[in-house]
Amino acid sequence: MSNEVIIGIDLGTTNSCAAYVEGYKDGAPSVKLIPYKGGDYTVPSIYAIDDKGNELIGYEAKRQWQLNPKNTIYGAKRLVGRTATSDIVETMKKVVQYGVKPSGDNKEVMIEVAKKELTLQEVSARILNKIRDVASNYLRVPVNKAVVTVPAYFSDRQRQSVKDAGKLIGLEVVRIINEPTAAALAYGVGKNLNEKVVIYDLGGGTFDISIIEIRNQVFEVKSTGGDIFLGGIDFDNAMIHYVLREFQAKTGIDLSTDPVAMQRIKDLAERTKIDLSAREEAPFNIPFITMTPQGQPLNIEMKFTRKLLESLTSDLIDRTLKIVAKVLVESGLSTKEIDEVMLVGGQTRMPIVQDRLTKFFGKAPSKGVHPDEAVAIGAALYAFSLKDDTNLKVQLLDVIPMAIGLEKADGQMHVVFGRNSPIPNAKQLTGTTSVANQTELIMRIYQGDHEAANMNEQLGEFTFGGIRPGPAGSVKVEITFDVNVEGILKMEARDPDTGKTLNTTVRVTQS
Ligand SMILES: Nc1ncnc2c1ncn2[C@@H]1O[C@H](COP(=O)(O)OP(=O)(O)OP(=O)(O)O)[C@@H](O)[C@H]1O
Ligand SMILES: [Mg+2]
Structure with missing residues (x-):
């Protein structure tokens, strides 16, 4: 594997991010994030086909999704490696605007987009391909190998699906590693630590927690847990349901069957949620959301406070903390024995998430890693450690999440x-x-x-x-x-x- 670039890819539910090690700096491996057009380090994990039949991936897909909700695929990671009849597929069908149906043999889930049918592996493959192309252009060498991260709580089948997605585009997934483990690598490689850390990763689609003991270059996962159906999307959905209920109470109109209206509400819900991490209240206004039977235009005119958002989503945070408590017991450690609590994933920017964790562990979470970038950085470090000509030796001792x-x-x-x-x-x-x-x-x-x-x-x-x-x-x-x-x-x-x-x-x- 010498002289070859192996990049690290965080294939997220909402956003993906890639990184690589460019060499050594002051004796330590130096990691660079791979920038996308415009300089962003993350790209939305969204795939779309526009009305001319063009494939759009990332920002281009996100930009048009309000107008083209039926042919814009997001959250695909939640469906990957699922049987067509699983409960999760049923739940997803209710909240997404695109078509989800069983494959011919009823074993797999198919996505309908612009009259085409794609498997989830094919959708993931297209997103991976975009990341690979951006990386190849940036690095000016063909990129054919990657370490790709998955939620710790992914099952065997879901892991296999990600490998298969890579195969479809000739990208060898040399190793799958767990997202929280990758974040721990980003935190601990080259620091000579002797610490027990909690990685609390609340992203767009999944919640993962791992308790990891770091002894210099050895990263030993003590216990892990999570919920692959708990993330920022569910916070958005809680807001969306509230808006729909309020609007129906006021006007008698059910907006849930109108894909374009739903997409506009979803979009604003997420933006408002993010706003409310920085301020106490935010307006929630959407002009001309629909019309009365008499042809009168109707607007959504509401206000969200941080308190309201917190009350709508407190059960979601409770669910994460229940899992944290269980995983802690399984690790055999007490809260006092935990040296650092690391926050990963965009949804951990919500202040109440941090407050509740502070209460739980009796200390404030550490700012030791970047919540959006740590996973890709860890994947890149691990990729580098797999090369023949490397001096970086790390040992990962991971666990399976379910029996x-x-x-x-x-x-x-x-x-x-x-x-x-x-x-x-x-x-x-x-x-x-x-x-x-x-x-x-x-x-x-x-x-x-x-x-x-x-x-x-x-x-x-x-x-x-x-x-x-x-x-x-x-x-x-x-x-x-x-x-x-x-x-x-x-x-x-x-x-x-x-x-x-x-x-x-x-x-x-x-x-
Ligand atoms: N400031 C903020 N306050 C609250 N939520 C935020 C903030 N910034 C981003 N988010 C939410 O974080 C989520 C995205 O997080 P992230 O990019 O870590 O997820 P992901 O890696 O794509 O998903 P996963 O790891 O679950 O596969 C979105 O739901 C987004 O709305
Ligand atoms: Mg993530």
């Missing part, structure tokens, strides 16, 4: 790796045939913390074929479960008596 196991005959989950199990990790199970001349062994593998297997996410139905014929119970099958450093599971089976590897096929059967 991985198999479905028992009674439908319960047999846990193979518990949540917070260190990765990489491998385990073996040995089974025997249960009927005479059995040629196949089928196993359904799930990820999640529910006791009933089918309440968790199915990673696949593994069929091990070509078993030696013999009486029931006479033939052994040894199955190896291997979770790699990226949190992705591979399985293999062999006949321990002959040493022969069995054929493995995987499919997803959960609907």
Whole structure:
């Protein structure tokens, strides 16, 4: 991997950011963020097709989304790696203006945009491609490799999806690392620290928390948790619902079925929310939002105070703190043993988030990392450490966020790796045939913390074929479960008596 640039990419729900290490400065690796047109270091994770059929990505897509809500895709990260029938897909359908539907075989989610149908991997691939092109132009070398970050709470399937997105555009995702772990790298690399830190990452779409012990260049994740359906978008939605209710109470008109009106409200909701981090109140006015049945134009004329926003969203912050409390218990540490609380993600700029964390930990959060840039910087540092000609050696000891196991005959989950199990990790199970001349062994593998297997996410139905014929119970099958450093599971089976590897096929059967 020498002499080759490997960039770090934070593929965010709302914004993406990329960085690379340009070399050494005063003995330490020097990280540069990759600027986009206009000098911004983040680019909106938005993909659109305009009425002429042109593809727009980033700012260009964001600029036109009010006028073209049906063909503007945002928040795609929330859908990536989901089965078409998952509850989350149903919830997303209600809040986005673009079309979301099951694929032909009902296994995947498809996005409808300008009469085209795209998979989520294809949408992610286009955003990754944009980031890669900007980086290639800026660095004046082709960029073909990247370390890409994902929420710590992403499942195996979601991680695999991101790798597949890279493949579609010939971008090798050399390593997937967790966003909070990347932020810890940005904070701790080259500083000779001996600290236990909490990374509280509340972004646009996901909430992640990791408790990480930093011992010089060793970054050991003690425990992790999160909610991949909790982020800034939900704060916006709380405001949107309030506006819709108020408007309906006043005029009797339901704006929720009008895509253009909804897009205008959504846009202003987010801007007002951001404003309210810096001031106590803000107007909420949208002229000509709709018309009365008699053709009279109607406006939205409201005011939001910071207090109102806080009351509409306090349950969201409660949810994050519940997860923080649980993850802290699992780390075996007390709040007093935590040296620093690091804030990552744009939504942590909301003052009450910081106040509540200060109360929880008994100390104010640290300003040690930049909330928008830390993840990309950490990814770039890690990318640099993977090169052959590097002097930077960091060791990441990460964990899986949810248990991985198999479905028992009674439908319960047999846990193979518990949540917070260190990765990489491998385990073996040995089974025997249960009927005479059995040629196949089928196993359904799930990820999640529910006791009933089918309440968790199915990673696949593994069929091990070509078993030696013999009486029931006479033939052994040894199955190896291997979770790699990226949190992705591979399985293999062999006949321990002959040493022969069995054929493995995987499919997803959960609907
Ligand atoms: N000053 C602010 N006050 C409150 N919220 C803000 C502020 N600035 C940005 N946000 C919110 O932060 C969110 C975006 O955060 P960020 O860019 O960290 O997310 P992301 O990395 O794209 O998402 P994720 O990490 O969840 O995939 C948006 O919902 C945005 O409205
Ligand atoms: Mg983020």
